[in-house]
Amino acid sequence: MTASLTTRTAAVDAISSRPRPIPFIRLVRVEWTKATDTRAARWLLTLVALSTTAMLLVPLAAPDFEHTYGSYLVGAALGLSVLLPVVATLLFTSEWSQGTTITTFTQEPRRIRVLNAKLAVSVLLTCGGTIFGAAVATAGIGIATASGNVVDANLSIGVIAGYLLFVLLNVLAGVALGALLQNSAAAITAQFVLPATFATLGTTSHFVSNWIDISTWSWILENDWAGHVPQIAFSIILWIALPLSSGYARTVRRDIA
């Protein structure tokens, strides 16, 4: 820490060209790094992989299971939907909890771009997760076949689309809660308590079970759209569109005290 060393650094480089805006792709790369470079994040992603794999032990262990590719994908989707949304939530909340929004929003004061980058990373994580889930499901089907089970390995576009959409919607619901609540503990608690609460209420109210309960999305997973489109659309608005847009507005306006 000598003076000469100091002098070299402190030198202000002449700004020959005006700085250009930060490209969106760079923001996405930075957010991807943030989502994956800490020990906690890696543990969580490992847990996502483990829970997804564990879900596929069910059909292999259960004696009367119907071994269809679709049912294996359902297992993967349910496994992914436990913790992958938590990863997405943390992407939106941990900066508030750690106080690093101060740094992030002074490096990119257009907060909406940072949020969009986080949203893009959530979609990328969904892509990665669903590819992993599909690979595990395929491996499961392979093992089931090898163990002499009767296997239906046919897949329709509808089943695949339902699988992808179901996981994506769950991740986006995690994103929306994170963006809205801006606090890791609160958002993760809400993520588990709210669906459980509405599921319980749903046992006494058809309105809740058909329209509000997030399990309306299982129609998507089961590729059972007929007569359920309005309910599905309503629950997407309720669990994603409304909290996400309010969360965006709140983030853009919030004073970082």
Place this chain on the structure above:
Amino acid sequence: MITATALSKSYNTTPVVSNVSLHCEPGTVTGFLGANGAGKSTTLKMILGLVRPDQGTATVDGRPFVELPNPGQIVGTLLDASAMHAGRSGRSTLMIASQMCGVSQGRVDYLLDLVGLADAADKRVGQYSLGMRQRLGIAQALVGEPAALILDEPANGLDPEGIAWMRTLLRDFADDGGTVLLSSHLLAEVHATADHLVVISGGTVVAAGRLDELLASSTIIVASLDPLAFAEALMTAGIHYVTGPDGAFTVDTAGGHVTTEVLAQLAHDHQVLLTELRHSKSNELEDLFFSVTTASNSTTSGADVAAGTDHGATGGPRVDPTRVASNPHADLGVEAARETSSKDAAA
């Protein structure tokens, strides 16, 4: 380079910052001095677009901060060294900052070396001491090779060697044409580092200007044969004074408004004979700080601040005369005033 104009902010109707203006030129280090809770951080955050002002505007490099295309390359900031992800290493923290700015990753190693964290670079920030986080924060501020630095309490947690190092770094940065705005509640730090000063108290600017001019004698010693009559004359004229132990008055020049001529004329008008009339020796920063902050603390609200005054560095020093003159406890004596302020500063 950095300009704030009449910034105001209230939280739940409690004014935190009232009508604060400041201006920092390239090649200068401006010390933003105030007790804890005086409104320094809120002002800096308003300049940086983190907090929305209720009123007023701020620009950096001629534009509102939120409109800067890649702010990290224009102004480096360190607002809270403890606001770093505890689970990330020092190197990863800088990598993210450099990636965001779009500067080469080689700069990360260089900066780690510069701030003396090369050996601890791969430790997690959670294991860093506050001083180490402060060094990391400085490195992070410098990552985009900015032309300006805005630092909130950068000396916090640094050991004496670290403070000396940072002082040199900031001085060199300014000498190379950079602009530095640093807040502090430490008088000695500001005195040693800054060449310009903005003093904030109770959310309002109570003194601003070049440090050397502000510290130039700002009081006049005056003694008379009839202290009571002269005291009354001073009060009638709204001139702030303090009674010394020997019966002489120490009169505040109120930024040059009160001169020896003014006092001589006053004595003449009231037919008081003066036995002494001279400028006191040049001020200590401590005296200046306490004289301006105690004056403002005793006023009830910030509503009477002189508005629209040029606080510019080129405009010469400014000690708000209305605030100083309106001090109802003017005759409490310097020592008593200092004691209360020290408590504020230490709180």
